Amino acid sequence: MKVDATTLPAGVLQTADPDALKDHQTATTVTAGAETGGLDFGYVGAAALGDKAWDDLNANGLQDAGEPVWQA
Structure with a gap:
């Protein structure tokens, strides 16, 4: 068996x-x-989480005016 890397x-x-x-x-x-x-x-990839979360009311992936930021 072979994985096409x-x-x-x-x-x-x-x-x-x-x-x-390996x-x-x-x-x-x-x-x-x-x-x-x-x-x-087994494989592992890099991942990162940002430092800001907001309620993306229009689901466009951008923080628009009026979309509240969640504070930790």
């Missing part, structure tokens, strides 16, 4: 691989009529 979002890092090589692939044998499971690959 070129399809991953920018900045995503591999954290786990079934054979521990090369986006692992060898497995599946016989006719059988299913395979437990081949878990």
Whole structure:
């Protein structure tokens, strides 16, 4: 099984691989009529939260006049 790493979002890092090589692939044998499971690959990406939240009353993603800011 192989994960096409070129399809991953920018900045995503591999954290786990079934054979521990972290090369986006692992060898497995599946016989006719059988299913395979437990081949878990792990990936993590960067994330950030901003420092401001407001009630986006018109759902345009911008803080417009009259849209209240939530204070922590």
